[in-house]
Amino acid sequence: MLKQLTKSKRVLILIIIFAVLFLSYFGYTKIYQKRNILTLPSTLHEISGISYFDKNIIICEQDELGDIFFYDLKKKEIINRINVASPGDLEDITLANNDFYLLRSDGLLYELTNYPSKPTTTLYNLDLGANNSEGLTFDRKINSLLISTKSNVGNTKTEKKSNKDERWIYAFDLATKKLKENPFLIVNVNDIISFMQNSSRDIATNNKGKIKIHFRPSGLEVNPESGNIYILSSIDNLLAIFDRQGKVLSIEQLDPDIFNQPEGITFDSNGDLLISNEGGKGEPSLVRLKPKEF
Numbered sequence: 001m002l003k004q005l006t007k008s009k010r011v012l013i014l015i016i017i018f019a020v021l022f023l024s025y026f027g028y029t030k031i032y033q034k035r036n037i038l039t040l041p042s043t044l045h046e047i048s049g050i051s052y053f054d055k056n057i058i059i060c061e062q063d064e065l066g067d068i069f070f071y072d073l074k075k076k077e078i079i080n081r082i083n084v085a086s087p088g089d090l091e092d093i094t095l096a097n098n099d100f101y102l103l104r105s106d107g108l109l110y111e112l113t114n115y116p117s118k119p120t121t122t123l124y125n126l127d128l129g130a131n132n133s134e135g136l137t138f139d140r141k142i143n144s145l146l147i148s149t150k151s152n153v154g155n156t157k158t159e160k161k162s163n164k165d166e167r168w169i170y171a172f173d174l175a176t177k178k179l180k181e182n183p184f185l186i187v188n189v190n191d192i193i194s195f196m197q198n199s200s201r202d203i204a205t206n207n208k209g210k211i212k213i214h215f216r217p218s219g220l221e222v223n224p225e226s227g228n229i230y231i232l233s234s235i236d237n238l239l240a241i242f243d244r245q246g247k248v249l250s251i252e253q254l255d256p257d258i259f260n261q262p263e264g265i266t267f268d269s270n271g272d273l274l275i276s277n278e279g280g281k282g283e284p285s286l287v288r289l290k291p292k293e294f
Helices: 002-028 157-162 189-198
Strands: 032-039 047-054 057-062 067-072 077-083 090-096 099-104 108-113 120-125 133-139 144-149 166-173 185-188 219-222 229-233 238-242 248-253 262-267 273-277 285-291
Touching: 047 133, 047 273, 057 090, 099 133, 144 219, 185 189, 185 238, 189 248, 219 262, 229 262
Parallel strands: 047 090, 047 262, 090 133, 133 219
Antiparallel strands: 032 285, 047 057, 057 067, 067 077, 090 099, 099 108, 108 120, 133 144, 144 166, 166 185, 219 229, 229 238, 238 248, 262 273, 273 285
16 A cells, blocks of 8 residues: 555656646747748848748848848749848848838948839938847837847947846837937846746856856847737847837747747738748758747
């Protein structure tokens, strides 16, 4: 009887442990279910930004080229290509009110209007300093472009040091064509770390035991249904979801075997999430994810 009871307890303990691990894993890392992966053409080896266009077509740009590529998701091929900017360190692309916008890492914003009838290109210097602009998207709710930077914010070393854990999201007003003075959103890296710790997830550390979450935004998008903000951090292989006040709603740990360098992010007309990866030592890819929540 004692042996049987001991065995029963062991089984119960194993069940409890499995249940905890199951709920922790699927409640935290499985916000999205992977649907399929597309290998992109070599022309897009350094793809760093994407945006949904129309009828299964996305627009994308390649890091060192100033072109907009139109990629057909059904045909799995590039169907059009137009030149907008001179070659440079272009980081992201978005479509807003039928106009195209490309962002360069130094904060230079290219605007292409009246395409294809009378295409006109206008440049805006956002004067973000050396903050390394990488993310660009359109926020329909405020008719503005949202711009994320990877580096510390501030004009002086003292300011940058005091703000070292903050990542600012700026807003470019499309009505006035000016950058708003105050940031649209401020994300704190410590909030992300706290969320992960409270979710009982393993957090990467260095050989001294120091946490290695950098959270340097490489791409961002607005969920068209909820209005929540989705931000990629390629260096951490993380997808973080925030509400419009900057509260962390969820964290998705991206599998590095699938997401080797996630930098582009957009939603399609079905509400699926698309994430593009630079090729690196392999091939560029596009991963389609089916949302379960948020």
